[in-house]
Amino acid sequence: MQTSPRLTHEEAERLDAHWRALVYLAACQLYLRDNPLLGQPLRPEHIKPRLLGHWGTCPGLGLVYTHLNRLIRNRRLEALCVWGPGHGAPAVLAGSWLEGTYGELFPDVPRDADGMTRLFRAFSTPGGVPSHTAPGVPGSIQEGGELGYSLAHAYGAAMDNPGLLVCCVIGDGEAETGPLATSWHADKFLDPVHDGAVLPVLHLNGYKIANPTVLARIPEEELDALMRGYGYDPVHVTAAPDSDRLEVHAAMAAAFDSAADRIGALQRAARAETGADRPRWPMIVLRTPKGWTGPASVDGVPVEDTWRAHQIPIAGVREDRERLRQLEGWLRSYGPEELFDDSGRPLPHVLDCVPAGDLRLGALPQANGGRLLRDLPLPALEPHAVDPERPGASMHEPTRVLGGWLGELMSATHERRDFRMFGPDETASNHLDDVYGATPKGWQARTRPTDEHLGPHGRVLEALSEHLCQGWLEGYVLTGRHGLFASYEAFAHIVDSMASQHIKWVHSAREVPWRLPISALNYLLTSHAWRQDHNGFSHQDPGFVDHVLNKSPEVVRVYLPPDANTLLCVADHVLRTRDTVNVVVAGKQECFDWLGLEEARAHCDRGVGIWEWAGTETYGEEPDVVLACAGDVPTQEVMAAASLLRAHVPELAVRVVNVVDLARLLPHQEHPHGMRDADFDGVFTRDRPVVFAYHGYPWLIHRLAYRRAVHPHLHVRGYKESGSTTTPFDMVVRNDLDRYRLVMDVLDRVPGLAVRAAGVRQAMADVRSRHHAWILEHGTDLSEVAGWRWEE
């Protein structure tokens, strides 16, 4: 496949000059606060007071940076690089400083000796530059602090970017993680026609922090079989401590050339519809010594090519003259005087491989996704909205209604291809399958005649890996597109940590002036805790909301639409938001329609609202009690409780409140959506009993509302970790969220009422017991709760 000629000696030398400049700048970031060109002998005062950073991976990352530059320049390729070992940021920062993008984005760090000093000083310093490839690093789309997600990000970035090559450097540490191990299989989901290519570079430097790595210590033929088993065609490039570096450059250039040739051929074949089978994409296995070209040993102990090269290879240089001398010798070994002029500008031969303009790795628009982001052509809601004659008069499956609208959105983006849905084999199970009318499920592996809704160009992706779904979506939105991840509610916890890291990324990116806003990362959590009739306890966990609400309030939003129309309104809203992470919790089972579309719009705009028509209060007077709810099942139970109270205790003034936007409960100074106290008190009162039926863990409501005046009177019911394979109504009874319990809660809390309404209380307790006996006997809910209809 290789069509490019072998590197000339001169070309190799120029590439080596770039690489040496990059590695020099990386090493200096760890050590120097002054004397950037080593114009003077190195003295203790030139050394930073605290030495923090990771050296080991930098030389290898630098090699990839240099050779990607060459490839991009030679072929005028659009290429993005995902740096899995993000703690090798010094190498990436050095590359972007050399190519000029760093100084353009941060004008106080120009491409000269002053800029060099600032670059060195800022690295891993308070108020400076974080030590990973964080949002402030040009060209970065992932921090690489937590490991495991680089390859999924790379695939997400490549989707619907047919002209893009996404190189992905995978450290052999990261390669041991589960998410990375399954991400290799993303090749069965990459459309060679509409998607770009992913070129994985498995960078084996042999060690993690303190241990050898698995993939570096298995025989090469085993590793080769593994990569072929994952569906790739591996090319091996190996550098040893004593390798002739120009030979390494030749091998690396040949590997990149042959990979690019192969990718081009596969894409041409697929796009000309001559591709016979699923493409076997190339990948590169790059072996370099950890801390390559760094100190071979320090005080007689081996460092290069051992785990000791992971962080600072020579410590205590400020205090120890011998070590200072060793550091100086090491840094001078790169020949800074041959690489930079006296004012610190890189010499022309150093920059020979560097591409120009937006093709530079640090300047690529796709790596600053907001530059490319376009608003979605969101369909009108009206044709999809349900039209209840009166509240509770009809029922719909909210996610099915949403699925129709999403299908139209899929159609509307057919040409643009900038909206995708991801889910772990659950799109149909979550009742969203109407989207298949507009686009199939993307699938590149074999098919059988009985398959349905599969197609090579589909924009719904379903792999049974929440990590892959989340990673794909992150890569997709970070590069300027839109999407939705629909998951079983309980299993969103699988990506807790990924969600944290993405929220941290967005939080930090908001503070980087040249990063433009990206679209929201949207979760639809359905098949929720209350309706796991088949699956029971293991599938019941509403705590993802608790997890994200610990994170940056500027970024995080949580919505619990109570019916189909409110879900449509919330979906329409979240797909317009930027630099946020939205969690939408909604049921897939039949649910009462409470609001018409216009009422739903108004309700979602407010986020919290009094449903006057459901209560019995008198306008202008404080109610006796507030019945509040958030979530579809709690809303149903609260509406039923209100109805029971109206029937049994008609003199009681009941206010019914529904909460869609959970962050409204927070103080306004703690969250952009938080209500001011006066508004909150206007809805919930300052001193009336509030019985709150919440979808998730009840104490979350206390955590949100503890500063409010009414808090001492707030009583919350919710999921309290009680469940099994059982009926829907048994679930609410087990967790004391059922209508009868809510009525009892009200009776217990309104002064004087418990005694007066003892008969009602007993009636409520009786029906609960009767229900319990019934389901044990019949295995189904009592018809009076299963077939219950809410009536005004």
Added chain:
Amino acid sequence: MQTSPRLTHEEAERLDAHWRALVYLAACQLYLRDNPLLGQPLRPEHIKPRLLGHWGTCPGLGLVYTHLNRLIRNRRLEALCVWGPGHGAPAVLAGSWLEGTYGELFPDVPRDADGMTRLFRAFSTPGGVPSHTAPGVPGSIQEGGELGYSLAHAYGAAMDNPGLLVCCVIGDGEAETGPLATSWHADKFLDPVHDGAVLPVLHLNGYKIANPTVLARIPEEELDALMRGYGYDPVHVTAAPDSDRLEVHAAMAAAFDSAADRIGALQRAARAETGADRPRWPMIVLRTPKGWTGPASVDGVPVEDTWRAHQIPIAGVREDRERLRQLEGWLRSYGPEELFDDSGRPLPHVLDCVPAGDLRLGALPQANGGRLLRDLPLPALEPHAVDPERPGASMHEPTRVLGGWLGELMSATHERRDFRMFGPDETASNHLDDVYGATPKGWQARTRPTDEHLGPHGRVLEALSEHLCQGWLEGYVLTGRHGLFASYEAFAHIVDSMASQHIKWVHSAREVPWRLPISALNYLLTSHAWRQDHNGFSHQDPGFVDHVLNKSPEVVRVYLPPDANTLLCVADHVLRTRDTVNVVVAGKQECFDWLGLEEARAHCDRGVGIWEWAGTETYGEEPDVVLACAGDVPTQEVMAAASLLRAHVPELAVRVVNVVDLARLLPHQEHPHGMRDADFDGVFTRDRPVVFAYHGYPWLIHRLAYRRAVHPHLHVRGYKESGSTTTPFDMVVRNDLDRYRLVMDVLDRVPGLAVRAAGVRQAMADVRSRHHAWILEHGTDLSEVAGWRWEE
């Protein structure tokens, strides 16, 4: 390698009889509430009112059950099976009912027609048996509700069980998950001398819920390469819808025989020290049609061998005569009259393959780990305890002190081999490396001369996968041993969902009378949010505690020891607990020694204590203010704040409270460790200002304490998602947890004090500003905070 003769026709027929009986019983669990032997024509009233369950995987699981029985019986093997597709519980329940264990453990479900009826009725019914291989299923050690962990569990179960064969059925859906994908690499950590064997059976039935699976749709040679790349030697067994089933039995028996032969040979070689290289363990690729032998089609739509066989293959049988007849025909196709006598007892030939006694899969002691559990020989704490002359007079790294004690525990269990430590390449980074003095890190792959602390028989396992560490530990403790998982605090979120599932397992297992208590699953979270000087924001997340505190209070415990001696006491305690999940959060950096060993013991016994020596209150009088703390860094800052207050506002009566056991803050009716109100009020007062410095997200303390009388006066400081690569003191300043801010908080909250102490307030603000300027200039903390010593 195969040494066993080919199955005779008669043997195959007897195996098929067992398999048919098992599959019949599985299918009936989904459908029947009566007429278990089909003695009468099937009528609607024999059918359950709600049809819930998963059929598709049952025939394949049944095939494994049958052939494992044969293997165990023929070889008198101790074998455990981990059923990855746990939603195939009907097959496993059927297997254990057939072998007699079910009826022994649940005497109301005997091995006759009555028991059969009860078995069918209970399945997936309210108050009955959950639909997955939950703790109530004999022989199960994992529920398989959330997918991904079966193979890690299997490896954990095999460790230090040299005589045990752990078969692990991996569904092709589960195989797509990240945790499973990396679990294959556990073969590089399995000691062939001291550990048992794991025999993975990759069960390809081709479909997930609604999609084909990746591994079933790649060419067989690709799959074969993948398995070889993972280090295994695969054997392929394939059944198609039209296969001669006796041929399938012959192939399956041969595959199991050859695998067992191969395992035996590898173990003998390793144990005789003649094994040359890392063993290539066998594994089986088993292809069966989804819903094999179920209805080929329903209403003209294909079902067998498609995704439609996933759950109930024929729905609506109660209502539709035609479908009822089809169901009856299908069930009769197994020939129940040839399998059971008139009273419902299995006929002798059906049970021919079933092993006896404790060797039955449902009776194996290892699958009910409490049966084998022995108390650990915990070393005395005294030789490891630090001995501070007075509080705060010395400093130690708490985890290093703990590491010495754990090393002694490793030595004490050298022969027993029932204690292990797991960590993602962080044992040394977490300053626990003294354990290497007692045992190396287990490692079976290649080594190099520069490696340290690696050994084939080590009991510290370090793979860069939190999923693998957690899964191994779960498998290890579920089978009756003890262990500890030490992780960077932030990355514990990677296993949030696994922790949830394990807690749910323990919660449910407590309700199963024959399950004996197992040892705790212990987390040590270190390298915590406050000391991520190198790594910054991505490594800062104290929310794992919030996550677990949403779960069953009977199971969950959280400890925040403030110094080395309290960490020792907590570790000693948690390793004695049973049926719990303990989270211990402790720092690895130098930390003041506050308590001598005896004081530490007393403090940890109480869980919460007033540190009289640190405060200025007068005995018998209420203090003016309570300064409370939980966690090592908050304790340091509170002690410094108390010292500043003593110096600057000596007339103020300050009480200092330290919380080790976080659940003490909960009401006693909500958690077994919760304090009664009177006790709580005695410590925190009912109405004095409480300034609480907490290690994690501050609102967690509100969520725990919102019911307490003092709650309106409670002010909490903690980590509020502000961080970067910066200095230790800058971290506490950024998050308003620093001593100066705490002093200001006190001044602001004690009535009248703010005005009186305006000068002090200003002094506090000044030093904060001065610190800020200093670190921006120098990159290190001001010496007066970095070098600060707490003095009495």
